[in-house]
Amino acid sequence: MLELRDVRKRYGGVEVLHGVSLSASGGSVLALVGANGAGKSTLIRILSGAVGMDGGEVLLDGAPADLSSPHHAHALGIRTVYQELSLVPQLSVTENLLLGRFPRRYRMIDWTAAHRRAQELLDRAGFGMIDPREPAGRLPVARQQMVEIAKALADEPRVLILDEPSAVLAGSDLDALFRLVRELRRRGVLVVYVSHRLAEVLDLATGIAVLKDGQVVETTEPARTSEAELIRLMAGRRPERIYPPRRSSPGASPGEVRLRVEGLTRPGEFTGVSFELRAGEIVGLFGLVGSGRSELAACVFGASRPSSGTGAYGNPADAIRHGVAMVTEDRAGSGLVLGLAVRDNIGLTTWHGLWIDQARQRRDVASMIERLDIRPPGCAAMPVARLSGGNQQKAVLAKWLLVGPKVLILDEPTRGVDMATRVEIYRMVDGLAREGLAVLLISSDLTEVLGATDRVLVMNQGRITGELPSEGTTEDQVLERAIEA
Incomplete structure (x- = not known):
């Protein structure tokens, strides 16, 4: 045909x-x-x-x-x-x-x-x-x-x-x-x-x-x-280990609490959600469509308002001031400004008021492009819409890393990303956790959510229905809590 x-x-x-x-x-x-x-x-x-x-x-x-x-x-x-x-x-x-x-x-x-x-x-x-x-x-x-x-x-x-x-x-x-x-x-x-x-x-x-x-x-x-x-x-080469080795042995004490959510409720989306994120750990959040996982993350980041509970920021600017960054699941709709160059997208978080230190911004952006291996080389002036999906995702990550966050919320961070780039993202997130960052990783990929995290929170119909250690937990055990009535 x-x-x-x-x-x-x-x-x-x-x-x-x-x-x-x-x-x-x-x-x-x-x-x-x-x-x-x-x-x-x-x-x-x-x-x-x-x-x-x-x-x-x-x-x-x-x-x-x-x-x-x-x-x-x-x-x-x-x-x-x-x-x-x-x-x-x-x-x-x-x-x-x-x-x-x-x-x-x-x-x-x-x-x-x-x-x-x-x-x-x-x-x-x-x-x-x-x-x-x-x-x-x-x-x-x-x-x-x-x-x-x-x-x-x-x-x-x-x-x-x-x-x-x-x-x-x-x-x-x-x-x-x-x-x-x-x-x-x-x-x-x-x-x-x-x-x-x-x-x-x-x-x-x-x-x-x-x-x-x-x-x-x-x-x-x-x-x-x-x-x-x-x-x-x-x-062009044999596959390497996909997920980094565990950062600590089971039962090891994590760092200080970086984010505490208690009883957070937004009618029609989630009810009575409570959890903690600690320095140096990666926590997975898994749930099927309609479970409320992305809505919960957006509310914590201040993009929507809860009706009750604590732990959510008043607005995204407030969250950023407190060291919280969020990579959304829709990079084209809410993660990037497609009409701007790669340099301007990565540098968005460095804009403060009307004045921009352009020389410093260029240095910072160039450093991030090199650190995350955003391709093609010399892409800083290129429209970000021209990058492949994986390199666009790297640009979103680079934008938030310039903030120097203490808490990083990643909603479907490997959506539409090839395996080699996935491995790069997993290693980068693992390195950030080793440096003391607290990470919440939301994913619909069960293999990813168990392989790249320390523990997993399971959501079902707007509620947390389970908290499981990633090591030793099977996909069936996670799914059971995600679909139970």
Whole structure:
């Protein structure tokens, strides 16, 4: 169905795709894997019509495909769900799903029919738990991702490109996504699946293309490869230890309390939450979608107000003054200013009043870019939107590290990040904890939340339902507390 022949792309004088050739048939799942910066995002933007090629051709059913714009790609039956959300947050789920194609009656929008059609789209995608009348911006990020997928399915595409669709999903929501991918394959749709979660790639894909430095270095099938081999192909070396060794023996005394939350309540989100963070420890916070984990973090940071309880700051500025930093789960929406350069994004936390010591800011930012190995080299003046997802995440971390925080809240810090960059982030967070920082790590990845932390808090329906030591605890034990009635 789809064939790429010697596809090339350059930005300025730098070629980022060096003659990519691939093919895939209908009713298959082609997985694209590679480290951040390997060229995956550029490739799918070409297929979606968002950027043009500088060489090569794309064929659909053996004929040259006109991909000169997203409109032309849509006309050919190609739809893309990007990693970064593109919903209109002030509009309802129905309005987002049906923008430009509302059912009408007597020249007016037929809202009864519109909500019914939206519910049909959600049900068909397996996301019927979402209320079509709910404002999209009030949904958790994971549910917003589901709406994006349902929107792409509204026109029954022949080729569906999914860019990190599972990055914020867990539990039954993740199961629903996997069922949908298998159902689309049964219907004859070609699914191009981009993911850093290699276990699910091996489970879902019928074919795998490994990209490195803008080239396809291997095409294979799940039965002929393994996670370790894919990592070797992506990184050019054998995988190292993923998680750092434990910083202390079980039962060792942690440092002083850096954050104490008691009885924190925000109606409809969480109730009576209490916990402590101590210097030198990494505490995991796990919960399924709707458990209240991200809402709790935002409230502690001062982005929303509790109705009762203690431990939450009055506003983010107050939290920052007290040495608390927060990396949000939506880096594009609330972590970065996409229109600004990398230098200006990292330096945001150094702005005080109207005057900026620009020389010092440049030195500090350059030091952070080098410390976190933000790529490509010399990217300080580049728009941050041009960086890969992993390097954007590093830029967000760099921004907060310039503050010199005592408490660091990380909400899905490895979302859409390749394994090599994940290892870098884990090591950096481990190093910060060894220096005395208190870290709260929120994640929907159970392996991560147990491997990178000292203890785990489990949330279910807005309450803390368990506190477990990370070492010796199984994923089943955590899930049991996350889903129990």
